[in-house]
């Protein structure tokens with residue numbers, strides 16, 4: 492007899508979940524506006540990396556959809572550390588900007604940690620300021636009244652909105668970048684989620700053995716096709732978060748590839764497409780951070 496997942500994984504539809512979240516947020520923004528509180532998201536983009544340009548443009552169009560104002564600061568790739576810091580200082584002082592992000596990665600030679608630490612923690616829409624990461628570490632249970640990193644939050648919300656309960660599950664996270672791998676374990680291991688987390692990276696001796704043990708695989712390695720069907724336990728939930736640019740050998744043209752190889756959909760019970768999975772959720776949860784910060788300021792209950 493075939494298990495329910497055999498044949499084709501069900502789709503973790505990030506586009507649909509993100510649209511629902513944005514509609515919910517639009518209602519909360521209307522309440523805020525009625526009380527004279529206007530949320531405004533700022534973005535700082537340094538350089539013209541095509542991926543980053545696209546993601547930032549997406550964040551501004553999301554703001555329009557949810558009724559959030561947005562402020563764009565675009566700097567050339569040659570911007571010096573001091574110029575980026577000056578832009579941060581202006582956003583910290585701007586009352587129209589209630590939250591903002593610095594699009595990562597920053598060009599080589601820029602001290603990213605110094606930039607992230609300069610953001611006013613109360614305006615940190617990405618949840619990557621040390622104060623907010625520290626709050627996440629300190630508050631292992633109960634509500635958190637500070638912003639949470641958007642992609643980790645998006646991964647958990649995507650599964651929750653598809654009825655996937657993570658309590659007691661073994662989750663294998665692949666990748667240790669700051670926006671996902673290094674922070675998602677903090678959220679997954681909280682008492683309200685109750686998962687057990689295994690974080691793998693380029694120094695992991697036997698990646699396949701770790702992935703095979705997991706009921707949930709979250710791959711944010713940025714290494715095309717690193718998660719193969721043979722590595723995945725039958726019925727596992729798989730989230731494809733990584734993005735890399737590859738050249739298609741057939742056409743010679745560049746294209747975007749995820750971490751999950753073809754055929755995983757024949758083994759997994761649920762699979763997030765890439766694009767269309769975690770990416771839109773990252774953007775929706777960024778807006779949630781902005782709205783929640785404005786609600787805290789206005790003391791409006793969600």
Ligand SMILES: Nc1nc2c(c(=O)[nH]1)N[C@@H](CN(C=O)c1ccc(C(=O)N[C@@H](CCC(=O)O)C(=O)O)cc1)CN2
Pocket residue numbers: 545546549592593594595596617641642670747765766767768769770771772773774
């Ligand atoms: N300051 C930050 N920088 C970066 C973050 C972050 O959370 N904060 N994460 C990533 C990029 N990212 C957000 O900025 C991001 C990635 C992907 C998407 C997205 O919607 N992707 C679409 C596809 C878009 C396309 O290429 O057509 C999808 O997956 O469907 C949004 C945001 C690194 N930097």
